[in-house]
Amino acid sequence: MSLTEINIRPAIQNDAPFIAEMIKLSMGSLGDHLFGADGLSIKRYIEDLVRNNAGRFGLRFSFVAESAGTLKGMLLSYTGRSLGLLNVSTGPHLFSAMGFGPALRFMKRGASLPGGREALKDEYYISNLGVDPAVQGLGVGSALLNFAENLARNEKLAKCSLIVGLYNQGALRLYERLGYRIAETVQHENEALGYHRMLKQLP
Helix, strand or coil: CCCCCCCCEEHHHHHHHHHHHHHHHHHHHHHHHHHHCCHHHHHHHHHHHHCCCCCCCCCCHHEEEEEEEEEEEEEEEHHHHHHHHHHHHHHHHHHHHHHHHHHHHHHHHHHHCCCCCCCCCCCEEEEEEEEEEECCCCHHHHHHHHHHHHHHHHCCCCEEEEEEEEHHHHHHHHHHHCCCCEEEECCCHHHHHEEEEEEECCC
């Protein structure tokens, strides 16, 4: 199987269910840890956050990859300098999407995650990149990363950064093949919380 053409465009409201599924997929066991809920509930929470432009989950920062008229992958990204404000503005939306108790637990778990800052101010941060499992390995992830790097250049930023779970060896190999290098490794007794922070200096 091959994809003849991959088109990437800004996301729209109708894409929200797919984006939620891809964010959930990209978060993996970290999402299970943060949301503390079953898979269907996590997807519902994320979809609500996306639809309501909730800070770092905002639809306005999302892009989707299409081929033959169907969605194949998504990208959620922003400048490192905007990440702090986006995290703060996500908070109120968590309460409306999840309810008071679950939102408080999400925020507590998030605050206790290991490691330091996700991205620095001079970096363009690839927060989430998800590809439909049926087309993984067919160039969708590479196309989305290339698109993110062009967004970085448009912002006059010379570096892209991302985080990948220690357990996600397939994604790690893709990122390394495309020029990303490990800048920091954070270990944790809970494998779901350990990660590599990776950087790429853009040509």
